[in-house]
Amino acid sequence: MTQQTPNPAHIEYVTRIGDNALILGQRMSEWCGHAPVLEEDMALANMSLDLIGQARMLLTRAGQLEGKGRDEDQLAFLRTEMHYRNLTLCELPNADFGRTMVRNFLFASFQVLLWERLLASSDTELAAIAAKSLKEARYHAQHAGDWVVRLGDGTAESHERTQAALDYLWPYTAEFFAANPTDEAIAAAGIGPAWSELEAAWEAAVVPVLNEATLTVPARTPFKSYGKFGRHSEHLGHLLSEMQYLQRTYPGAQW
Amino acid sequence: MYTQALDIPQQSADKGPRVVENPAYQVEFDTKIDAGGYIEAKDWMPEAYRKTLIRQISQHAHSEIVGMLPEGNWITRAPTLKRKAILLAKVQDEGGHGLYLYAAAETLGVSRDELLEALHTGKAKYSSIFNYPTLTWADIGVIGWLVDGAAIMNQIPLCKCSYGPYARAMVRICKEESFHQRQGYDLLLQMMKGTEEQREMVQDAVNRWWWPSIMMFGPHDKDSVHSGQSARWGIKRISNDDLRQKFVDATVEQAKVLGVTMPDPELKWNAERGHHDFGAIDWDEFWNVVNGHGQGNVDRLAARVKAWDDGAWVREAALEHERKRAAREHQAA
Numbered sequence: 162m163t164q165q166t167p168n169p170a171h172i173e174y175v176t177r178i179g180d181n182a183l184i185l186g187q188r189m190s191e192w193c194g195h196a197p198v199l200e201e202d203m204a205l206a207n208m209s210l211d212l213i214g215q216a217r218m219l220l221t222r223a224g225q226l227e228g229k230g231r232d233e234d235q236l237a238f239l240r241t242e243m244h245y246r247n248l249t250l251c252e253l254p255n256a257d258f259g260r261t262m263v264r265n266f267l268f269a270s271f272q273v274l275l276w277e278r279l280l281a282s283s284d285t286e287l288a289a290i291a292a293k294s295l296k297e298a299r300y301h302a303q304h305a306g307d308w309v310v311r312l313g314d315g316t317a318e319s320h321e322r323t324q325a326a327l328d329y330l331w332p333y334t335a336e337f338f339a340a341n342p343t344d345e346a347i348a349a350a351g352i353g354p355a356w357s358e359l360e361a362a363w364e365a366a367v368v369p370v371l372n373e374a375t376l377t378v379p380a381r382t383p384f385k386s387y388g389k390f391g392r393h394s395e396h397l398g399h400l401l402s403e404m405q406y407l408q409r410t411y412p413g414a415q416w
Numbered sequence: 417m418y419t420q421a422l423d424i425p426q427q428s429a430d431k432g433p434r435v436v437e438n439p440a441y442q443v444e445f446d447t448k449i450d451a452g453g454y455i456e457a458k459d460w461m462p463e464a465y466r467k468t469l470i471r472q473i474s475q476h477a478h479s480e481i482v483g484m485l486p487e488g489n490w491i492t493r494a495p496t497l498k499r500k501a502i503l504l505a506k507v508q509d510e511g512g513h514g515l516y517l518y519a520a521a522e523t524l525g526v527s528r529d530e531l532l533e534a535l536h537t538g539k540a541k542y543s544s545i546f547n548y549p550t551l552t553w554a555d556i557g558v559i560g561w562l563v564d565g566a567a568i569m570n571q572i573p574l575c576k577c578s579y580g581p582y583a584r585a586m587v588r589i590c591k592e593e594s595f596h597q598r599q600g601y602d603l604l605l606q607m608m609k610g611t612e613e614q615r616e617m618v619q620d621a622v623n624r625w626w627w628p629s630i631m632m633f634g635p636h637d638k639d640s641v642h643s644g645q646s647a648r649w650g651i652k653r654i655s656n657d658d659l660r661q662k663f664v665d666a667t668v669e670q671a672k673v674l675g676v677t678m679p680d681p682e683l684k685w686n687a688e689r690g691h692h693d694f695g696a697i698d699w700d701e702f703w704n705v706v707n708g709h710g711q712g713n714v715d716r717l718a719a720r721v722k723a724w725d726d727g728a729w730v731r732e733a734a735l736e737h738e739r740k741r742a743a744r745e746h747q748a749a
């Protein structure tokens with residue numbers, strides 16, 4: 162493969178998508194052994210595995226594009242908060258099973274739309290990753306959506322918890338569709354869609370499920386989060402401290 | 417898995433199909449067992465056989481799910497993404513083993529909820545190996561190598577045990593366990609090729625896990641309470657001491673390749689016996705851990721109980737949603 166001049170927007174874009182998968186995969190792996198039923202332990206581990214698999218392909222791709230010889234592990238374990246580009250939503254603590262499922266539903270529904278569009282990316286490697294990941298995201302959205310309906314339209318307690326989870330998470334979804342010059346360059350180069358193009362489709366995918374779950378869709382507020390631009394919540398630092406512990410403690414060791 | 421070949425007496429729930437003790441059926445059952453045939457869920461079986469199986473299979477199932485905790489302790493700290501994925505997949509497999517085994521136990525007329533209740537109240541046991549802590553990343557490799565390794569030795573004979581559903585579950589499980597063992601060993605090989613600190617971690621983990629691993633085969637044959645009857649029923653085909661010897665012989669060679677030493681000065685080849693001799697096992701420690709006084713007993717059980725209690729609202733919601741849905745369907749019809 163001929164090495165072209167790295168396009169910073171392209172690297173940034175692939176890093177963002179990869180970081181989303183890595184950070185949410187890490188969060189989901191925290192459930193392992195602690196889920197409400199054994200079947201959900203298995204399902205959450207499975208989805209975490211899918212996301213970590215996506216992250217590995219995407220960070221490897223980002224490293225190739227960057228051309229500085231950084232592999233998936235150097236990118237995962239040796240970057241600090243300000244160099245992470247995931248959506249803030251992905252780094253928020255799991256809290257209870259309800260919040261975990263609402264988050265998975267909101268995020269996976271977004272990922273489905275993104276992967277669908279990336280099938281036609283001018284970056285053929287990214288398109289290949291999208292083809293593989295789309296099936297996984299569809300399953301994640303289905304699985305989490307089923308739970309959102311059960312929990313929202315379940316008992317009084319489960320309804321209350323699920324509505325609280327939605328109220329907490331919803332403001333962070335505005336970040337899905339926020340754009341900066343990177344995104345304009347990406348859309349112009351045919352690498353990926355402009356985020357604004359996904360917003361209506363995303364709402365059309367999630368709102369009917371939230372309605373079926375008898376949940377009230379919160380109104381948009383002035384709240385903004387900026388994880389994908391490198392300004393995170395306080396939660397990411399703790400997640401990285403834990404995740405990066407061995408690589409930081411034993412620099413250069415092979416595992 | 418992780419059976420420890422220790423069939424610990426416990427109160428078992430007196431539920432399930434009523435079994436009429438019938439001499440004619442008994443003869444048929446004995447004949448089938450003696451011919452090496454399988455007993456299936458619908459077949460007549462003696463009540464004591466059924467109870468023993470429920471106890472053994474459920475202890476095994478509980479061991480699989482409690483066993484998710486010590487290894488789960490390192491998933492979020494795995495040193496590379498590949499190792500994280502391998503460990504997640506492994507722990508997920510253990511959950512799957514729990515599922516197959518609960519399903520096998522359910523064929524004997526108990527429910528998974530009843531079995532979990534017995535675990536949560538401390539009535540049912542699980543393999544005490546999981547009451548030891550996982551202190552470094554090397555523990556993940558050593559558990560795969562020694563603990564899954566010992567489990568395989570214990571379980572391979574169960575693939576031919578007399579109860580069909582259990583035997584079939586064990587065939588699937590054993591395949592996955594040997595994969596776990598190879599992955600654990602591979603993790604250790606990589607660490608032993610690394611830095612002085614990494615090698616020190618591996619040796620330290622071997623020092624801590626060696627004795628507990630060989631205790632997994634259970635008490636010496638002369639002290640084993642249930643072995644005679646279980647052998648008669650084809651639920652236990654090879655004795656604890658024979659399995660333990662087989663494990664020690666196989667493992668010593670693997671340790672040499674790895675470059676670690678076992679914490680047993682008496683461990684050496686005995687040409688006359690054609691086996692390795694090894695030092696005396698500290699059975700006081702074993703029984704202390706079995707009886708609830710190991711480092712992790714309280715925390716492990718508390719973690720399982722917490723997961724179950726925290727999930728109660730989720731399980732209730734799922735049931736309530738199903739009721740509502742069925743009611744709506746009924747109304748529409």
Ligand SMILES: [Fe+2]
Nearest residue numbers: 417418419567
């Ligand atoms: Fe096992």
Ligand SMILES: [Fe+2]
Nearest residue numbers: 417480510513
């Ligand atoms: Fe297992």
Ligand SMILES: [Fe+2]
Nearest residue numbers: 417564593596
């Ligand atoms: Fe295993």
